[in-house]
Amino acid sequence: MPHYHALDALFDLQRALDASLESDWLRTGTAGAGAFPPINVFQQGDTLVAILEIPGVNKNDLDIQAKDNAIRISGKKDIAYPQSVSVHRRERLTGTFDRTLTVPMQIDTSGIRAEYRDGILLLFLPRAESDKPRTIRIN
């Protein structure tokens, strides 16, 4: 029995993320796949968790709206350089973004929770009660 190791766990997660790359689970569900910000979607029981990487975006510059089974994330990313600098290297990008994620289930929009920490935005999208399958009892 091999030892459980945190680094193996990370590798497993990286492989799982690779495996669902280009999955057609969302089909045409996301307006502008390949647009900023990149989105990963996970499942946790009856809740979908969308995780977006937006490092350097101020929380106040973020706007999140939800309707039916769509959620729209828009905002801007600014970088303030001090005056009179010489820039040696510039790899970070700035600009505006606007992306809509449509998921193949009804969301309980009043139950959506958003967390922004360490430059990643986590959106917890609970499945609407009306969307959950019901077991039919046979009389």
Place this chain on the structure above:
Amino acid sequence: MSPQELQVQHKREVEKKQETTVPARTFVPATDIYETEAALTIVMEMPGTNREDLDVSVEDDVLYVDGRVRFETYESLQPVYTEYNIGHYRRSFALSNKVDQRKISAEMKDGVLTLVLPKAEEAKPRRIAIA
């Protein structure tokens, strides 16, 4: 400059100099470096890294930055659709003797690490008076 639409930056993997013992991938954070009269500033994007998961060190005139991704965030989550991969971050910079290594300061906010490297006194520009 007018605001433009942001483009996705694909993560660059660290090029390995040695063979690694663990197979997990590590990424190179997107970095800005700029200089003012008083200091050199390095700004690095490491989404998902908390200040507690960060190591900044100087050894033999090389500045090393190591950031670990918060693995707990992903526990019990099953990926169904992905556009990016996650992993630790690593990058290093050779320091010139113009930098006062004892006075380097670091700040982490919204997944962005800002390192300020003050210049050594003798390296600051000096105006020469003409007699």
